[in-house]
Amino acid sequence: MTATTGTDDGRDGRDGEDDRAELARLLPPAAGFALPPGRHEHHRERLMNQIDHDHDTAASAPASAKDRAPARPRLLRPSFLAPVTALALAGALVAGYSAQGGGQAPAQAGTGASASERAGNAQPVALVLNRISDAAAKSDAGPVRDDQFVYVRSQVQDGDLTGGTLVTGPLAEREIWYAQKPGPQKKLGQIRQDGETFPINAELGDTDGTREGVNRPTYRWLAALPTDPQRLLDHLTELTPESDTQEHAQAVFDQIGHLIRETVLPPETAAALYKAAALIPGVTEAPGAVDAVGRKGIGIARVDARYSWRSEWVFDPETLAYLGSRTFLTTDTEIGGKGALLSADAVVKRDVVDEAGVRPQD
Numbered sequence: 001m002t003a004t005t006g007t008d009d010g011r012d013g014r015d016g017e018d019d020r021a022e023l024a025r026l027l028p029p030a031a032g033f034a035l036p037p038g039r040h041e042h043h044r045e046r047l048m049n050q051i052d053h054d055h056d057t058a059a060s061a062p063a064s065a066k067d068r069a070p071a072r073p074r075l076l077r078p079s080f081l082a083p084v085t086a087l088a089l090a091g092a093l094v095a096g097y098s099a100q101g102g103g104q105a106p107a108q109a110g111t112g113a114s115a116s117e118r119a120g121n122a123q124p125v126a127l128v129l130n131r132i133s134d135a136a137a138k139s140d141a142g143p144v145r146d147d148q149f150v151y152v153r154s155q156v157q158d159g160d161l162t163g164g165t166l167v168t169g170p171l172a173e174r175e176i177w178y179a180q181k182p183g184p185q186k187k188l189g190q191i192r193q194d195g196e197t198f199p200i201n202a203e204l205g206d207t208d209g210t211r212e213g214v215n216r217p218t219y220r221w222l223a224a225l226p227t228d229p230q231r232l233l234d235h236l237t238e239l240t241p242e243s244d245t246q247e248h249a250q251a252v253f254d255q256i257g258h259l260i261r262e263t264v265l266p267p268e269t270a271a272a273l274y275k276a277a278a279l280i281p282g283v284t285e286a287p288g289a290v291d292a293v294g295r296k297g298i299g300i301a302r303v304d305a306r307y308s309w310r311s312e313w314v315f316d317p318e319t320l321a322y323l324g325s326r327t328f329l330t331t332d333t334e335i336g337g338k339g340a341l342l343s344a345d346a347v348v349k350r351d352v353v354d355e356a357g358v359r360p361q362d
Helices: 013-026 041-059 063-068 084-096 115-121 125-137 219-223 229-239 248-262 267-278
Strands: 149-160 172-179 187-193 196-201 296-304 309-315 322-329 341-353
Touching: 125 267, 125 296, 149 248, 219 267, 229 248, 229 267, 248 267, 248 296, 248 309, 248 322
Parallel strands: none
Antiparallel strands: 149 172, 149 341, 172 187, 187 196, 296 309, 309 322, 322 341
């Protein structure tokens, strides 16, 4: 969701074109496949913000240091662009297996229940999501003022394909502060991971800043969404871009997952989102699901039948509050076996603060 614009440092349009050409040269070609919204977001933030950080560091270096080495060309940070590892993963997924896979996660995926137990405990997904919706409607979350920031601290884990095979990295803590100001904004917030802090900049092409919307879901924007589940689903379906490389229903499911994970939702909106998710074809219950830190809960899942990966949301079995999510392969592939983890997260803290970079009091 981040990008810098070509006008931030006074460069003209020709420089912007040169940057895009350089970016295209450095990155491998897209393999006709895209990660769903939110799956590579924190990787993207760290990579693209590091590019900005390197540029800013070089720009502020003493003249003598600049003379010793040529300045590194600055690259624009297009929001639609995954990091190199994600693009490599996408290409391998396309080449490595058929789109006809799918189904339940295998035992090694850590679902916490056998196939027979899952089948015996399964309930109609609409019934489960209605329960979650009712609990969300009773939440006291919000309101969030326009001058505040939504703070989300998570434990995140991601797959890496730089060595040619899928390797799941260690858990890492990630903190994000999302600005809530209405109207176009050039600074959308701040992200901190692995001891480094970077700004979240406006989307590519938004020279006047990025407005609130599905890619910058402020509390005010979320509160204005339809609360009728079918109308809300239709609206989000329209806002979610079509792609030849992913089922559109899966993209909408993942988009809803992103809203659940990365925002403070108005209670009525939250309730409507869960009921809207129940209307998406292919959504099922996933009993015994676990989040990134191993917390077991009620799972809601969908398999992308085109690319054979499974996305799961995990909810606390007592409070029905959102815990986290997981995405894993559902077939054996050239990059990893059935059940190999693509990504996982666990929300540790969600709050509202008055200043970016400041943690809420526990």
